[in-house]
Amino acid sequence: MAAPTPLAPVLSAHWDARRSWTLASYEQHGGYEGLRRALALDPSEVLTTVKDSGLRGRGGAGFPTGMKWSFLPAPDGGPRYLVVNADESEPGTCKDIPTMLASPQSLVEGSIITSYAIGCRHAFIYVRGEVLHVIRRLQRAVEEAYAAGYLGEDILGSGYSLDITVHAGAGAYICGEETALLDSLEGLRGQPRLKPPFPAVAGLYARPTVVNNVETIASVPGILRGGSAWFRSMGTEKSAGHGLFSLSGHVTRPGQYEAPLGITLRQLLDLAGGVRAGHELKFWTPGGSSTPIFTAEHLDTPLDYESVGAAGSMLGTRALQIFDETTSVVRCVTRWTEFYAHESCGKCTPCREGTFWLKQVLRRLEAGQGTPQDIDLLLDTCDNILGRAFCALGDGATSPITSAIKYFREEFEAGMHTPASVLFPPERSSLFPYTPREAGRGAQLAGAAH
Template sequence: MMTVDSPEKLLAPVLSAFWDQPESWTLDTYHRHEGYEGLRKALAMPADDVIALVKDAGLRGRGGAGFPTGMKWQFIPQGDGKPHYLVVNADESEPGTCKDIPLLFANPHSLIEGIVIACHAIRSSHAFIYLRGETVPVLRRLHHAVREAYEAGYLGKDILGSGMDLELTVHAGAGAYICGEETALLDSLEGRRGQPRLRPPFPAVAGLYACPTVVNNVESIASVPSILNRGKEWFRSMGSEKSPGFTLYSLSGHVASPGQYEAPMGVTLRQLLELSGGMRKGHRLKFWTPGGSSTPLLTDQHLDIPLDYEGVSAAGSLLGTKALQCFDETTCVVRAVTRWTEFYAHESCGKCTPCREGTYWLVQLMRDIEAGKASLEDLDKIADIADNINGKSFCALGDGAAAPIYSSLEHFRDEYEAHIEQRSCPFDPAASTAWADRSNSAHQEVNA
């Protein structure tokens, strides 16, 4: 675990370095902060050397899976005679996740510069940004930044005299959670219904328009320019050995100062809470998600785990998109998990049976448990349904729906049982205060 003299020294502002400056989204502001210097260095290098540099830096995908970015670029076959495409996944939809949208709103040129570098590396002449369509202000700002880049010669024909041509298309989706899955996104981009594809073939071989395609997250691509500009040693000086670099943590929920905190990989939630003023006054942390609602939830006993891929995995969860949703002791776990389950049932594309049917029945059972209409046998039933979804659905949406079910049963089974035994939600003000007293006593015993 990293140690610091003061909470402020945790921060590593790179992507967010000038978000608070006037007109931070303009090309002039970006130029004042070494904007497009990384691109100039990349264009002077052979494409394979750019890939090697990103690989050596250890940049891992910031969209949730943590797959090495440079390795993903390397999978693109060369000399195949087909066009190659880069698709940026900006369809940020995970409950609790709010890093890509603020990044695009405040500093869109970091993404555009990263796109040009990535396209140089994979020999692509056409890139796409698939943006969540509801974010109209971000869409307008992104269009403005793309126009500025074209006018300045960073996009279009013969970029900076290098002989490289690149067209960039911004596409607004229609608002479907499933389109955050990369193959469903590609189908949507092609004008079809967004549903996951059977793999293989993988996008690197047959992606957009059946051509080799790289699909990267916004933050992954936006992190590339600083690596080219400052070097791999600088990037590796932050974070941990297997998860180097900086990243954006989205802190939300019952915290004093929610927002984006850019820090080295491996920071702990305790350190981020110290930096943000802690939980709201007079309350304590009860449970939290390390990567949005699709990751197994953790408790106050996990405050000191390193928030990198290895640390969170060892604790039994997933780092995901680093969406740290923090809930205090006034929150009913059953109610929260029920709301999440309703979301996944609504957003299921219906293509595969485990997810389509499983999420529906999970909602029915969770609603009964929340209302105190279930039996103790129903707890084993929802655990069994979640197990039949997890790892057996067509894409990761099913896994995301199952994660809060089995993790909440693991950590808070007594709370589920209280709903059933009391025939109501113990957090309902009209219900008995016995559960609150019992819960507080248990917390004091744990901290003793």
């Protein structure tokens, strides 16, 4: 077997430094050098540098970042905005919160450089409300940046001025969708907007707006420091650069692994000590629970946008949830579907009604009380949601179901006569001490199914 691809610590390179979240520590490791280089260039040159680097959005869609910035219309004298999407909510995804905890200044610096490139004078960082410790750390980082002259009027004597506001959301998964986030930021109920117009034309307060993920913006300072060729030296031709891979579940050493895009799960598992001792890989998610699942046959699929897409899934947020042979696919998919049904904003009928009924059918199958028609009913309901929902939440809710039936149809068929808790006792797959309350879950589901 080939040696594991070496990791590429860039964003995470100094997470273990003493008080890494402070401005002093960040500057000690080259912080704000990228901003100084950016301010010495024309904003259009900064945009070109990012475009040439091949940086793609790290929030899930993978759209080319520089191209997204260039979609803003020509300046008309009015304001334009940068909004950083820090509402990390996708099950299994835990890369942005550690970044903001360990190195909030990388996000602040990236926000300043991005704002300079697009002509923004007021940027917003929208953070998930439950992570109060992250909000406080970001607010302190912004305060330090103001005190050092990196924010405010006439930054570093360049004549450019910028304000940053850290805004706490109320903890809604739907606000991870960029237009729902913008409505929430404006004080409205967080629900997706009809597109077009797109945020680049009419975003926050109906003004041209760039919305990017935390990891995307935090990657910008490194590109200005090292250059676009340096960034392209990592990853693949079409999926350039480094990325944080979140390994969780039945893995020996779960955590964040920063590596070049194109690394495989087999290589990451080698670095993470493999699947937990005595067990073998059954299925996994390449990009969080809203992406189609993969199995052990996909261990050597390069984790870049093109290869994962060609294999039938999406790279998404690179949330690699690992499940071994003790796990019930039906139980797992049911939990994800319960989450999506709960988090649906209710704006459109396919998602609001569809996720509700998917949940009912899956609970019936998990309780071992399914009918011969249930699998076709699940697929038909998914087909009626896919491509018909107002935003991507509906599409994402169907992905684990259709892919699970594709690879593990026999487990869904078993749900017509045997509860999942009998076929796959939960205490075997649990990573934590199993309690009697959890053991009663099957009985609760049986009641709910009727």
